[in-house]
Amino acid sequence: MLDSTGAIPAYLWQQGSSANERMERIHDHLLEVYPDVDRIAFALYDPKSDLLKTFINSTRSGNAIHGYQYRLHESRSLSQMAKSGECRVIDDVQANITPDNQHSSWLLEQGYLSSFTIPLYDAGLFIGFLFFDSFRLQAFDSKMQRDLMLYANLVNMSLSSEFAAVRTILASAQVARDFAGLRDFEIGAHLDRMAAYSRLIAREIAADAGLSDEAIEQIALFAPLHDVGKIGIPDRVLLKPGALTEQERLLMESHVEKGEQIIHKIVGDFGLSHLPDSQIMINIVACHHEYLDGSGYPRGLKGEQIPIEARIVTVADIFDALSFNRPYKQPWSLESCFEELRCMAAAGKLDGRCVEALVAVRGEVQEIMGRLSDPE
Incomplete structure (x- = not known):
């Protein structure tokens, strides 16, 4: 031996x-x-x-x-x-x-x-x-x-x-958030729900998408990092209750590139670029605002150019944004959320497999919503 x-x-x-x-x-x-x-x-x-x-x-x-x-x-x-x-x-x-x-x-x-x-x-x-x-x-x-x-x-x-390497990455991202005083909704229960929804979707499409159990857990683990770049967006834009101006919108969209820079720096500083799952993490941060029809940002990627892990997290993120309170809206009903996701899939923006995977396990979705509800 x-x-x-x-x-x-x-x-x-x-x-x-x-x-x-x-x-x-x-x-x-x-x-x-x-x-x-x-x-x-x-x-x-x-x-x-x-x-x-x-x-x-x-x-x-x-x-x-x-x-x-x-x-x-x-x-x-x-x-x-x-x-x-x-x-x-x-x-x-x-x-x-x-x-x-x-x-x-x-x-x-x-x-x-x-x-x-x-x-x-x-x-x-x-x-x-x-x-x-x-x-x-x-x-x-x-x-x-x-x-x-x-x-x-x-x-x-x-x-x-x-696991120690992953904890280092996640802890470093959290320290960056805390240091920047990030005070929007991208904390706490939202991040836990994001991970849980992403795991559900990945599990349901695993056979069709060729995802291993290991990949499913990595997607769930890194899903909460998707918007880490928002630590570089000022509160006047991040927390603005009304519509953003064109200049403010461009500044908000820059959180994707900022997030990529943060993740690359963390991975590089701690010598973790050898991790095979680091690319999954980078893909989630870099591509979670891309749409299949090319209308997303920042690169305007289309179809299979968008990694499956990013497509999964995009659906999970949009669903949570629709189903819970945000500074600019009230929560939608579960059926309204599913209908909107299906409309976006039909319009060629979201991966239909990911949407239908979430709809197929609505009982588990409701359990997560109840268990991980936002604090009063």
Whole structure:
């Protein structure tokens, strides 16, 4: 498992590739020693929603599960594992698992016979579960468990390194906001809703748009940065209740270029340009005001020139602007919001897939609106 010097091979967890690619490299190395481990998967935990979500996996046989989420508190055993840090071995999956949720049903359908589950932590906080699955009964004996903890540490190091980099970017953007005294509506609940709506849309169109679970989470993570450039717009324009003059409109639109400059500086200053997801972040900031017909700004991009992550965030942003109070308007009804989005899609401005994805999960949309409502 170690290289000739007795150290962990650095290539297994080096940056510069996606988390899923790093997982696959780790799995390749593991299979040389334990060929019965057919699957490694990490489910990411979101404490704000209490959801465990499929994130990255390396599955060698059968069909991988994608786009699945489950509330942690609904599983007593997993909740206890998250709190205690204890691992779990199931020697006979078929005899001990019941098909009472989508994941359990999938596990049984794939024919896995044993599993080993390890809770992972970052800076002392629970971040999710690492799953090892095998087609062999009682595959995970005590020696194998000890060895697999090494691979779990590799995955943990890889994820923690990336999460720390992302936290640095987000924290730096927040400091910039606070320093500038940004006081418009682009804070708090709006940003949380933006992330939640973006995740919903990305999840619903994932198969058609070729989005991995990892990409879905990255889009949701970076969606709140879309308007970071507004820290460079004076309050007299940003908070103006009436119509903007032409000069004021141009100044407001300049927040996109300002946002790009801020993100590039943060990424460059902290040496994070190697992150494979940094381009997703930049695309969201740079393109969230572009329309498919070329009538958006600042570049007048058309159709497929606009990255899918930006098209997703554009729909999420417009929906939230319509559905909640703004300095210049009252909130619209849910049906009116959907009708307006559909009209904009029909006019060739918005991606129709993204609009219909949001409409299709109106129950989840309403739950987010209620849970993340603006403070009185």
